[in-house]
Amino acid sequence: MAGKEFVRELRTHRKTLKDKIREKAQESVKAVLPVMAIVLLLSFLIAPLSPDIMVEFMTGAVLVIIGMAFFSLGAEVSMTPMGERVGGNLVKTKKLWFIIGTGFVLGMMITISEPDLQVLARQVPSVPNMVLILSVALGVGVFLAIALIRILVGFALAPLLILFYLLIFLLAMLAPADFLAVAFDSGGVTTGPMTVPFIMALGVGISAIRNDRHAEDDSFGLVALCSIGPILAVLILSLVYQTEGSFSPEISRNIATSVEVGQLFFEAVPDYMKEIAVSLLPITVFFGLFQMFSLKLEKKTLSKILIGLVYTYIGLVLFLTGANVGFIPAGNALGTVLAALPYSWILIPLGMLIGYFIVKAEPAVYVLMKQVEELTDGAISGKAMQISLSVGVAVSVGLSMIRVLTGISVLWFLIPGYVIALGLTFLVPKIFTAIAFDSGGVASGPMTATFLLPLAQGACIAMGGDVVRDAFGVVAMVAMTPLITIQILGVLYVRRETQSADRSTGVEYQVDIAELFAEYEDDEIIEF
Amino acid sequence: MNRVLMLVTISSRKKISEFVKFYKTYQVETGTISLGRGTASSEVLDYLGMEDEEKGIFFSVITEPTWQKLQKGLQKEMKIDIPGTGIAFTVPLSSIGGKRTLAFFLDGQEFEKEEETELMDAKHELIIAIANYGYTTKVMEAARTGGATGGTVLHGKGVGMKRAEQFLGVSLVSEKEVIFIVSKKEEKNAIMNAIMEKTGIGTKAGAIVFSLPVTETAGLRLLEEL
Numbered sequence: 001m002a003g004k005e006f007v008r009e010l011r012t013h014r015k016t017l018k019d020k021i022r023e024k025a026q027e028s029v030k031a032v033l034p035v036m037a038i039v040l041l042l043s044f045l046i047a048p049l050s051p052d053i054m055v056e057f058m059t060g061a062v063l064v065i066i067g068m069a070f071f072s073l074g075a076e077v078s079m080t081p082m083g084e085r086v087g088g089n090l091v092k093t094k095k096l097w098f099i100i101g102t103g104f105v106l107g108m109m110i111t112i113s114e115p116d117l118q119v120l121a122r123q124v125p126s127v128p129n130m131v132l133i134l135s136v137a138l139g140v141g142v143f144l145a146i147a148l149i150r151i152l153v154g155f156a157l158a159p160l161l162i163l164f165y166l167l168i169f170l171l172a173m174l175a176p177a178d179f180l181a182v183a184f185d186s187g188g189v190t191t192g193p194m195t196v197p198f199i200m201a202l203g204v205g206i207s208a209i210r211n212d213r214h215a216e217d218d219s220f221g222l223v224a225l226c227s228i229g230p231i232l233a234v235l236i237l238s239l240v241y242q243t244e245g246s247f248s249p250e251i252s253r254n255i256a257t258s259v260e261v262g263q264l265f266f267e268a269v270p271d272y273m274k275e276i277a278v279s280l281l282p283i284t285v286f287f288g289l290f291q292m293f294s295l296k297l298e299k300k301t302l303s304k305i306l307i308g309l310v311y312t313y314i315g316l317v318l319f320l321t322g323a324n325v326g327f328i329p330a331g332n333a334l335g336t337v338l339a340a341l342p343y344s345w346i347l348i349p350l351g352m353l354i355g356y357f358i359v360k361a362e363p364a365v366y367v368l369m370k371q372v373e374e375l376t377d378g379a380i381s382g383k384a385m386q387i388s389l390s391v392g393v394a395v396s397v398g399l400s401m402i403r404v405l406t407g408i409s410v411l412w413f414l415i416p417g418y419v420i421a422l423g424l425t426f427l428v429p430k431i432f433t434a435i436a437f438d439s440g441g442v443a444s445g446p447m448t449a450t451f452l453l454p455l456a457q458g459a460c461i462a463m464g465g466d467v468v469r470d471a472f473g474v475v476a477m478v479a480m481t482p483l484i485t486i487q488i489l490g491v492l493y494v495r496r497e498t499q500s501a502d503r504s505t506g507v508e509y510q511v512d513i514a515e516l517f518a519e520y521e522d523d524e525i526i527e528f
Numbered sequence: 529m530n531r532v533l534m535l536v537t538i539s540s541r542k543k544i545s546e547f548v549k550f551y552k553t554y555q556v557e558t559g560t561i562s563l564g565r566g567t568a569s570s571e572v573l574d575y576l577g578m579e580d581e582e583k584g585i586f587f588s589v590i591t592e593p594t595w596q597k598l599q600k601g602l603q604k605e606m607k608i609d610i611p612g613t614g615i616a617f618t619v620p621l622s623s624i625g626g627k628r629t630l631a632f633f634l635d636g637q638e639f640e641k642e643e644e645t646e647l648m649d650a651k652h653e654l655i656i657a658i659a660n661y662g663y664t665t666k667v668m669e670a671a672r673t674g675g676a677t678g679g680t681v682l683h684g685k686g687v688g689m690k691r692a693e694q695f696l697g698v699s700l701v702s703e704k705e706v707i708f709i710v711s712k713k714e715e716k717n718a719i720m721n722a723i724m725e726k727t728g729i730g731t732k733a734g735a736i737v738f739s740l741p742v743t744e745t746a747g748l749r750l751l752e753e754l
Contacts, residue, residue, distance in 0.1 A: 009572040015612075016573060077577040085662075091700065211685060211701040300665055308577055377563050378541075378584070516641045517627040526630060527623045528532050 027366075028068035034357035035451075036061045039330060042350065047337040053329050055261050060326010063265070064361065067319030071193070071363045074311025076370070077304055079197035080204075082287045087205020089295055091152065099152070100145045107144030107226065109282035110195045111137040115275045116449060120186055127241045135237055136186060139229030144199070147225040151206045154214055157221045157434050158425035164228045165418050171235040172411065178468050179238035181410050184476030186234045187227040188444030193316060194279050196364040196442055199223055200371055216375050217431040224437030227479065268325045269317065276316045284309065319363060323450040331451040335458025339404070347401045347459055351452075355397030355478075356390045358452065362445040365389060372435055380435070384489055389443055392485035396477035397452060403470055404459045410473035414480060421483035424491070432490025439486050440479040448478050530591045530640050532621045532630070533743065535598075536654075537586040538564075538680050538708070539614025544584030547614065550606055551588065554598050555636035559588030564682040567668045567707070583680050585708075589621070589633035593640075595744055608747035615747035617710055619654060619740045650741035652748070653716040654708060657723055658684070661703035663733035667723055671709055674722030679709040710742060 010017060039057060043049040090099055111117060117136060121129040150160065172180060191199075203222040207215045287305075291297060297305075338347050359365055369382035399413050425433045453474050460471040520526060535556070537547050544561060551559070565581045590598070595618060602608045602616060624630050655676075659667045664681050671679065685701040711719055720737050727733035 006572055009570055013570045013573050016570070073577055088661075088703065094700075208683075208685075208703055209700050211687065211699050297662065298665070301662065304575055304577065307575055311577065374563060378561055516639075517630070520627050522628060523626050525623050525625055526627060528621060 024069040024073055025065075027072065028065045031068060031360040031366075032061055032065045035354060035361060038350075038354055038357065039334065042334065042338075046341065046346075047334055049330070049333050049337065052261065053333050055258065056264065056326045057330035058326070059261060059265060060322040060330075063318045063322025063326065067315045067317070067322060068361065068363060068366075070311050070315030071319060072315075072366050074308045074313070074315055075197045075363075075367050076308070078306075078308025078312055079194075079283075079367070080201045080371075081301070081305055081308075082283070083198045083201025083203075084205035084208070085295055085297065086287060086290050087202040088209050089205075089290060090148075090202075091206050091209050093294070096149075099148055103145035103148040104141040106282070106286055107141035107229070108137045109286070110198075110279070111140040111230075113279040113282050114192050114195065115279055116192055116446075120182065127237050132234070132237060135233040136230045139231075139233035140226050141229070143225045143229035144222070147203075147222045148206065150221070150225070151203055151218045152210075154210065154212065154218055156430065157218075157224065157437070158422075158430070161224065161228075161425065161433075161437060162422050164225075164232070165422060168228070168231055168235065169415060169418070171232070171239070175235050175238040177409065179234065181469060181472035181476065183231050183234040183238065184410065184414060184479075185472055185474075186230040188441060188448070188475040188479045191223055191227055191364070191441035191444070192279065193319075193363040193445055194276070194283065194312075196223055196445075197367040198283050199226065200367065200438065204371065204375065214430065217429070217434060219371075219375055220431065220434035220438050222438070223441040224434065227437075227441040265321060265325050268321050272317050272320045272324070276313060276320065280309070280313060316363075320446060323446055327447075327450040328454045331454030332458035335455040335460070336462040337458075339459035339462035344405060344459075344463070347405065348398050351401040351455065352394040352398040354455070355452065356394035358447050359389045359393045359443055360386065362443060362447045364442045364445050365439075368435075368439055368442045376431070380431075380489075380493070385435075385439075385486070388485040388489045389439060389482050392481035392483075393443055393478055395485070396481040397474070399481075400452075400456055400474045400477050401459065403473065404456050404463060404465060407465055407470050409469070410476060414473075414476060417477075417480045417484065421480065421487065424484065424487040427494075428487045428490030429494065432487055432493070436483045436486035436490070439482040443482045444475045444479040448475055452478065530593060530638075531743075532624065532634070533590055533592065533595060533618035534621055535559075535586075535588045535590045535595070535616060535618050536708075537588075537614060537616040538583055540612075541582045541584045543614060544586055547606065547616075548586055550601065551586075551598070554594060554601065556588050556590055556594065556598070557635065558633055559586055561586050562682055564680050564708075567664060567679045567681060585680060585682065590618070591634060591637050591639045593638040599744070599746055602746045613747060615710065615745070617652065617654065617742045617745040617748070620743055650743050651713055652710055652742035652745055653713055654710055654740045654742050655716060655719055655723075655737060656739065657707040657709070657735045657737040658686075659705050659707065659727065659733045659735035661705055663727065663735070664705050664707060666733050667705075667707055667727045667735050670722045670726035671707075671719050673726075674719035675715040676709050676711055676719045679707050682706040682708070710745070710748065 036058070040054075043054055090102060093099070112133060117133055118129075120136075121127075121132045146160075149155075150157065172183070175183065199222045200220070204219045207219040210218070291302065335347075338344065338350065365386070369385050372380050372385055373382045402408070403410065403413070421436070424436075428436075453471070456471040456474045457467055460467050465471070517526060535551075537544070537551075539547055541563065548559070548561070551557075562585045564583045564585050566583045567581075598616075607613055608616065624633075655671075657667055657671070661683075668676070668679055682705070684704040684706045686704045687701060709719065716739055720739065723735055723737050727735045729736065
């Protein structure tokens with residue numbers, strides 16, 4: 001289309017354009033603003049932070065806001081259709097081995113290209129990086145294949161989860177304590193903001209082709225199973241390489257002028273451009289192959305997806321640059337300062353407050369909420385989901401801060417937590433179990449890694465604790481509590497359903513209509 | 529007998545709950561919400577992903593007198609005539625399965641059995657096209673050449689054509705898209721012809737198309753003026 005026409009078309013649809021931009025901007029501002037406000041308020045009142053950290057944080061927050069807006073715009077039109085189309089197409093081939101193989105290869109590829117995994121690998125120096133990365137990737141590959149087959153044959157999710165988590169906790173008993181936190185953290189690592197939307201959409205695509213009552217329920221649960229693989233992999237490695245984890249604190253630069261702040265961000269941008277490109281690559285290549293050999297979408301659909309990919313890319317680059325450069329130092333410093341206060345217990349309520357609001361800024365959470373609303377036709381509202389997630393993360397950050405202050409082992413929280421979560425699976429509808437276990441991986445995204453984890457680390461160092469044992473495990477906790485809160489939402493939901501059913505069964509309908517049609521039998525068809 | 533109508537309301541997903549709340553004040557309490565997508569009104573915006581395409585569709589059953597009351601409220605309270613707010617229209621029902629069901633739907637609404645109402649002329653039509661998954665844009669392109677302005681898409685699963693394909697003991701369905709287009713009666717045939725010609729049976733889209741009479745509308749002012 002010619003440039004002039006393009007501009008004219010934009011102009012005629014000015015209002016729609018404006019509305020959409022405003023809507024997206026509002027969404028992401030709403031998501032990030034509360035955290036900004038809390039940090040700002042704390043830094044003014046009780047937590048003396050250096051001005052350069054504050055400037056970095058504010059700049060980072062602005063980038064995060066813009067990045068969020070782009071990401072949510074892009075994920076909707078690229079990741080979701082890509083996953084759904086590939087999923088549906090995969091099943092139509094009706095070749096079991098092809099489906100298993102594809103799931104396995106896809107799982108491996110997206111895990112290897114996940115930037116967080118490199119970071120995780122460095123935390124466990126006793127295991128060679130390549131060994132760790134490959135075994136985690138293997139874990140995800142195997143479990144993605146299992147998850148795909150599960151959706152296809154409609155095997156219930158809960159028994160699988162119970163089985164695998166039992167296995168995990170058995171291994172956890174044998175594993176050295178230093179490994180535990182890292183192992184459980186690794187579950188959240190593989191479910192990055194890029195892969196989650198794609199994997200979730202894959203599930204929707206596969207189950208959409210099934211024709212039974214539980215098809216919708218089984219759309220979820222892919223992320224849930226995929227988070228198990230890495231935990232198992234790291235635990236098994238820990239038995240082989242019986243040594244400890246280590247932690248090397250980030251070196252923060254001193255900054256004198258605003259130009260240097262600018263430099264800090266500008267220097268980081270190319271790194272993240274490369275990083276995101278690498279993690280976007282496998283999905284794109286994978287989709288490309290499908291498109292060439294079997295999907296054969298029309299040009300128009302395809303170009304829409306490509307434009308969406310560009311949005312997603314820009315969004316994630318901005319988001320991760322902002323979060324990594326701006327949020328990590330602020331989180332770290334805030335933790336250090338708060339833990340040094342005479343009333344260091346304040347870390348617990350403040351952590352909870354921050355946790356409550358920070359999930360809203362997780363990019364994948366937005367995608368999950370959309371997906372849930374879509375598949376349940378709005379019966380499970382996005383808002384209810386979001387509140388449950390917020391409560392869940394608030395609790396987990398609170399508990400993590402208790403751990404940092406007291407040094408209690410992470411297992412004391414994880415074992416009862418998972419027992420409750422798995423126990424609840426017997427009480428709630430299947431779909432809630434699946435959504436809950438998915439949201440564990442969804443909630444523990446880049447915001448957790450760049451703000452909550454540094455917060456815990458900073459506090460831990462200030463308290464003189466062991467960072468590897470006490471601070472790590474935040475991700476694991478954030479990934480665990482939503483399992484409980486979302487399922488509690490399910491319990492409430494069931495209760496409401498039965499209550500309204502009770503009410504409607506006893507109701508006497510308007511008498512006159514029944515009288516008006518007295519000559520008709522109860523089941524007779526009334527012609528108007 | 530008062531005529532009984534199916535009321536269909538289409539608006540953005542955020543607004544649809546406002547409509548449902550509004551209808552409650554008129555004793556229209558039972559209905560079903562489905563989620564759908566709007567079809568693009570501008571190609572450029574569509575490419576850029578800048579259109580609010582998420583729609584909610586509310587189906588409910590009302591009587592003629594209820595519509596008379598609703599109509600004013602839709603214009604005054606919901607401001608349905610402002611473009612982009614939504615549309616509402618009614619399709620007459622010919623029968624219903626049992627008086628209990630009728631009472632369930634019409635609980636609290638005004639209903640007279642004796643009154644005679646003459647058959648009203650339908651000025652509009654609801655065109656429904658069912659096409660293979662992924663071909664909405666094609667079908668809409670065709671419909672536009674016949675004079676359609678826009679539509680709403682629901683996701684569906686096709687059943688019963690042949691014996692369903694089986695895989696691992698699970699029967700597979702073919703995914704379908706159900707497209708709703710409201711048009712003026714005079715334009716209906718042109719739109720339907722265009723859809724049949726360009727995307728009908730035998731093409732990849734494989735669209736089948738039929739229409740229902742629409743007796744009352746609100747929020748279609750644009751369509752009227754065109």
